Amino acid sequence: MKGRKNYSLPFLVIFILMLCPGSAIIAQQDFLYGDPLPDAPELSARGEHTIGVRTLKFVHKDQIDILNSKGGEDPLYDRPLTVEVWYPAEVASNTDISVTYKEVMGTRGDTLRPLIPFTFKGRAVRDAKPKTSNGKFPLVIVSHGYVGSRYLMTYLTENLASKGYVVVAIDHTDSTFRDANAFYSTLLNRAKDIKFVLNEMEGLANHPLGKIIDVDHTGIVGYSMGGYGVLNVGGAGYSDAAAGFFGQMTGGSTAINSLIASNPSYQKSIDPRVKAVVALAPWGMERGVWDAEGLKGLKKPTLFVAGSQDDISGYEDGIKAIYEGAVNADRYLLTYRNARHNVAPNPPPAASLAPGLNINEYYRYADSTWDQRKINNVNQHFITAFLGTHLKGQDNSKFLYIPENSNAADWPGFKPRSSTGMELLKAKGLK
Template sequence: MRKRIIAAMVAGIILVGAGSAAYVASPTIHAGQPGEAPELGRPGEFNIGTTVKEFALDGRTKITTWGAISGNLVDANRQLSVRFWYPAITGNGETAEYSHIMRPPGKDPVTISSKGMAVPHADAVDDQKHPLVLMSHGFGGWDTQFSNLAEHIASHGYIVASIDHADMPIDGVTSLILSFGNVLVDRTLDQRQVLAQILKDAQSGSQAYAAQIDSDSVGLIGYSMGGYGAIASAGAPYDFTNDPMSNIPATARTALEEVSQKALPIKSLITFSPWGGQPDSRAWAAENIGKIDMPVLVIAGNQDDVVNYEQGVRWLFENMTGSDRYMLVYREARHNIVGNEFSLDRDGDFATTEFLKEPVWRSDRLNAINQHFVTAFLDMTLKGDASKADYLNVPTVDSNDSKWPTGFGEQLNGTMAGSEQKDHWKGFQHRWAVGLEMHRLQKKQ
């Protein structure tokens, strides 16, 4: 009897499998992305081109050792390169490889690289306009550190401009203090001056990719210190009563006070792990954070000990009372929640790993989820695609509480939640929406 029962069970399972033959035959790996990527984390319809342009930023100053003591700044000829990605006519040609040399203090230089999808200097699509997204990296970062995110956004019909802020190299305590002091001053000024020149190029049509730009639809993405600059660029004036803001030399402080009274002409703000909300180095008063009036997406790890998630990032999010905003949270993640999946020597110095990697989350998984939500948010806020709100207005704050009932033996083959799975995070596969939170707050009426 027992043998017959077991045989019947085996036969039933075989029949279930036969009835789901498509599951067996269909691969779970999709072109361009791992099969686990959520729906909008997969490449868009456009081929991508890439190019670099240099920008001269007038009227800038620099904090030197003597300037930090005396308060007198030196004039600086500040010139920054900006990497552009844009929808291209053809994808033919050798794709870009992005290389960067990291120089950890007291350590040997480390060359890291990543292979891209974009074709250098490819002809731009010239028969339509696209929104512009300006990107700003963190302290010690560089322009192609997030090239995977930039290329992904461009493939969905955006022009992406990533600033290389050229932060002062660090070789000891003194240079660390000076470099960080200059970053405090430079980030929003860089963002403002670079964007002004890009929009001027768009108006003149002097660059092929620039002629594609829809100057009325501009978004800003900032990570860490780039997020610090972006919050000011979005219209939140700095508060200079706390350290380290109170230590900024008077001339530079005056410049920051003047420019941060006015927001950039942007419609959408995304901040990854933004610096400046933590109590021991708070850069804003709560009422000034509330002056931001555009939609905001904050993305952070709930174990971020660099910018203090609980008292820093959450404080910023909760006090952005003038905006409709979302906050995506990676549980058990620290500060490095965005950035390319770099292959590092496992015997290499740990300083490089610590700067680029997360202790718990895989970089490729973070990338896919970031791409999914960033695309939804930008489409909603810059392209006016109201349907993309469904990806952000998730049914449960905690993704682990998502529900998607399935029958015994039912095989979904990577099917992503759609309109019929109203109790599951849209665009995520069954069982794959885990470890996340999405918080939503509306502007104060």
């Protein structure tokens, strides 16, 4: 048509950016792990606090060196643990709220898959001053899978810290991408690491973080082998059969006996500071790790999260069986229908999309059916509701008490048409 201007595509893009610069820039440059998608549920949004992050190193002295055990008397060693802590912080208004996390793909790098370094960004300020004007904040301890790292769930750790929690994620020695070792080290040490880190966080009296941590209101969150660990810390002692196969794996070691339900000393070790448990895809039920008596020991409120097609931990005879057997706990089971095991990690990093990489670098993070960002947002929502109830005394019942016929209508807190494909079961404990 005569006189009609032919705008080029670059001009149109610039014009759109001028009309809505904030949203366009976020979509193209600043969408980070854990940021809400357009259909994210209500409680997935970040909280009011700007957060800091710092790395701490602990040493758990005189621990059983199971990797060098030959049966009989186990040798001892000093076990190193690195943790990452996110917390509400005092940050000047002109500060760049950004942090770069350094991670690797692969597994150990020698006999398994090569280690490939990569970085990704988060919304926190490295080593910022803790916020003391609001008093103390509940503590949340996060335990990764085998293998994994303290950075595996930053979408959740950052999110919870922004809502007024001190969140500490553990690098479990012998169980990370960098140092993965024989599986029985993870079997023995996972619950012990969690309890040790809880004690270390309470002992930070002379550390800047010490003034803001309320350890008497602690929640523990674990994924896969982390779920195996947090359930034990919460009161679900391992079975005698589990102790038996641990002994077979290690040439006769009885080191795990301190964690079995039939051991009276284990029953006395249940920590009253722990007020809530979140177990995402917890491993072990299909392998006989728990029996009916062991599961009866779990009396703390517990949120289970699972994929109905979990091919690592199992579903009907795995995670759902734990949920059903924990008869003395007030509990919930959030199920992503047709999801597999990866219901907890960050989305796949950009580095995992490079051509020629082992597919497992991608599937360490991705689900084969669900958008991982959607899972992340839903996890943020329900874990916020659950921990807020039990660590802060909030009334989040409308989010947690969804009708049995839950897909007949939109779930409370969810945008219209966005709550399909999930199920939330709930049960009251007998004791």
